[in-house]
Amino acid sequence: MNEKKTVLFTLTGEGDDVKIGEAGRIIREGGLVAFPTETVYGLGGSAYFPGAAAKIYAAKGRPSDNPLIVHVSDPREAEDFAVVPDAYRRLAERFMPGPLTVVLEKKDVIDRSVTGGLDTVAVRCPDHPAARALIKAAGCPIAAPSANRSGSPSPTCAAHVMADLSGRIDAVIDGGECRIGVESTVISLDGDGGCTVLRPGGVTAEMLARAVGAVRVAGAVTDPALCGDKPLSPGMKYKHYSPKATVVAFDGTDGEMIDAANSDPRESVGVITSDKNAGALRRALLSVGEDSEDAFCHAFFSLLRRADEEGLGVVYVRLPPKTGKYLALYNRLIRASGGKITKAKES
Ligand code: AMP
Ligand code: MG
Numbered sequence: 001m002n003e004k005k006t007v008l009f010t011l012t013g014e015g016d017d018v019k020i021g022e023a024g025r026i027i028r029e030g031g032l033v034a035f036p037t038e039t040v041y042g043l044g045g046s047a048y049f050p051g052a053a054a055k056i057y058a059a060k061g062r063p064s065d066n067p068l069i070v071h072v073s074d075p076r077e078a079e080d081f082a083v084v085p086d087a088y089r090r091l092a093e094r095f096m097p098g099p100l101t102v103v104l105e106k107k108d109v110i111d112r113s114v115t116g117g118l119d120t121v122a123v124r125c126p127d128h129p130a131a132r133a134l135i136k137a138a139g140c141p142i143a144a145p146s147a148n149r150s151g152s153p154s155p156t157c158a159a160h161v162m163a164d165l166s167g168r169i170d171a172v173i174d175g176g177e178c179r180i181g182v183e184s185t186v187i188s189l190d191g192d193g194g195c196t197v198l199r200p201g202g203v204t205a206e207m208l209a210r211a212v213g214a215v216r217v218a219g220a221v222t223d224p225a226l227c228g229d230k231p232l233s234p235g236m237k238y239k240h241y242s243p244k245a246t247v248v249a250f251d252g253t254d255g256e257m258i259d260a261a262n263s264d265p266r267e268s269v270g271v272i273t274s275d276k277n278a279g280a281l282r283r284a285l286l287s288v289g290e291d292s293e294d295a296f297c298h299a300f301f302s303l304l305r306r307a308d309e310e311g312l313g314v315v316y317v318r319l320p321p322k323t324g325k326y327l328a329l330y331n332r333l334i335r336a337s338g339g340k341i342t343k344a345k346e347s
Contacts, residue, residue, distance in 0.1 A: 001058060007171040008158070011130060019173070020130060024137025026170050027052075032059060034147035034161045035134050036175030037126040039099050039184050039202065040154040040301070041161050042071065042144030043169065044134070047081065053113040053143055059168040062150040067116030068143040069101050069124050069184070073135040078102075078123045081110045081141060087189045087212065088123075094211045097127035099184040099202035114143045124184055130175045146183060147172075153241045153301040153336070156181050160305060181298035182328045190214070197221060200327040202297070221331050222322055224339030241336040243304040245270070248316045249337035252344025255280070260344065261316045270312040272303045284312060293325040300329060304336060 009019040023033045030049040034041050043060060045052030047070045057064045070081065075092035078084050082104035091102060106121035115121050126132060135142050146154040149164040158174035165172075185201035187208065194214025197205050200221055209215045220226040250257040254277055261271045262282045270284035271277070274291035286306055288299040300317075307315045317333055319341065320326035334341065 001168055003167040004170065006162070006166045006169055008162070008174060009171060010158075010174040011176075016130075017133075020133045021137050023134055023171055023173055024139070027134070027138040027142060028140060030055075031170040032056060033134070033170060034155075034158075034165060034172040035131055035144075036158070036173060036178060037071075037128045037131045038179045039126070039182060040156055040178050040180075041147040041158070041172075042069075042126075042131070042142075043147035043161075043165065044071070044138075044142040044144040046138060047110060047114055047141040047143040049140070050111065053111065056143065056145065059165055060145065060148070060150045062145065064113070065116045066145075067118055067122060068114050068145050069122045069186075070110065070114065071131065071135055071142045071144055072123060072125050073132040075123075075125045077141060078104065081107050082121050082123055083107065085189060087193060087195070091187075091195075091208075091211065092125070095203050095207075096125040097132065098125070099127070099180055100124065101184045101186045101199075101201075103186065103188040103198070120188075122186060128175065130173055134173065151242055153243060153304040154183060156298075156302050160302070163305075179298070180294075181301060182325075182332060185328075190216070200331050202325060202328070204324050205327065206324060217327075221327070222334070224334050241301065241304065241332050242338070243308045243315070243336070245304075245307045245312045245315045247304070247333070247336040247338075248314060249319050249333045249341050250316050250344070251319045251341050254318060256344035257316055257318045260342075264314065264316075266314050268311060268313045269316070270307050270310070270314070271316045272300065272307075273316075273318065284310065286315065293320070293329070296320065296329050297325050300332060 034043050075096040101122045101124040103120050147161045148155050155161045156178040180202045185203040186199040187195040196216040258280045272286045286303040288295045
């Protein structure tokens, strides 16, 4: 790939309209701009411009059968390119803008290069003012996967994007740190009015159940063995979120994990955990701060990158419960560990 100069538009509160207007023009003319959302940074290209999707796949090094999410500035814009059932409207009313992506039947205006060859298209309306302003400025829906090199942890600040994609894309909008830190919840709509969670995220299965009734969770969300050749959500079959360090997904209590890390014979060992465990730990602490699902989701990808920056060879993370937003962390963690779960030794 030919190196190009990647322009950085830093949002400061002054002249932001001009910067976002310029970024929108780049997208409208077929270029690529990374932008902040409430989940992670996205790598955006026009969903309508021929060849823009191919450029996204090339910049990320992403397999082209792994579909892109199409971002809109208002959930009603989905009607321009997708068949919109009532269930979508009800969910949009409740959860959009927000970290929810809904898979719908696509219309012809969306090329299959955007949807990884599928007849369905994933739609999301981000809850971030810069993201929505960019879509409006571009004047078209924006196809965007996460703005990382394929396989590496998703980017939660502009520096992560620059580290992965500088020289490969036209511009990055720096809007600071992402609030949530893990990617959106992806769902498909089932004929009975319910839905299936294909990828867990900030809109939890419990929240969906209160809104739509029957909520199923695809097996591959918690079981890497089910990521076969024909997964429901194509992204599930790829190794993901992997830093250079070996990630140990630890099934046990905090205390058991700290003991295991402290006595691990390997040299450069770190532990992603909350501050409350700092006192007992004799290895590098990668702290998420307070002990909450929001804090873990917010910091997880960023700390995987920090582990590499600090030259750590092994990173322990405790497997969280499979409930609430922890389900998203559970899902990302078993992918980062390559599907391997390490159990506490029974004593
Ligand atoms: P990313 O933007 O990197 O988080 O990736 C978007 C993810 O959304 C993909 O990995 C897919 O698993 C999922 N996705 C996008 N479009 C579809 C679709 N039409 N059907 C099912 N899953 C989809
Ligand atoms: Mg991604």
